[in-house]
Amino acid sequence: MVRFVDRRILDASNIEELGDELFALVETDKIKKLLLNFTGVEFLSSAALNKLIILDKKVKSSGGKLVLCELRQEIKEVFAITRLDQLFNLTNSEQDGLEAF
Numbered sequence: 001m002v003r004f005v006d007r008r009i010l011d012a013s014n015i016e017e018l019g020d021e022l023f024a025l026v027e028t029d030k031i032k033k034l035l036l037n038f039t040g041v042e043f044l045s046s047a048a049l050n051k052l053i054i055l056d057k058k059v060k061s062s063g064g065k066l067v068l069c070e071l072r073q074e075i076k077e078v079f080a081i082t083r084l085d086q087l088f089n090l091t092n093s094e095q096d097g098l099e100a101f
Contacts, residue, residue: 001094003037009048019051023058032064035097039070049084056087065089069097 002022009015025031034055044052052068059066069091071079079085091097 001035001037001098003039004041007040008043009041010043010045012047015045015047015051018048019054022051022055026055026058026062026064030062032059032062033101034059034064034066035094035101036066036068037070037094037097038068038072038075039094041075042072044075044078049078049082053084053087065101067091067097067100069094 002025006014009018022034022036025034036052056066067089070093071090076085076090079088079090089100091100
């Protein structure tokens with residue numbers, strides 16, 4: 001399980017570092033089940049969304065599953081508008097996210 005501490009995931013260098021850390025969980029640590037908890041995250045940049053798409057591909061290609069939980073309504077709306085809600089498994093609570101595996 002990964003919990004984000006930044007309220008706004010915007011800065012390019014932070015997003016790059018975040019992507020590297022998440023990718024390493026899948027590629028190096030061979031994690032198959034990954035739950036990302038977005039409690040407290042108020043904003044995701046398009047670059048952050050791109051990293052999530054890449055992460056999803058990496059997880060699926062390794063035979064794993066990625067679940068996102070606790071997204072604010074504003075962020076859920078962005079996922080719906082961009083149809084990313086059809087790509088990602090989104091749950092309302094951390095417990096629902098854990099049960100999705």
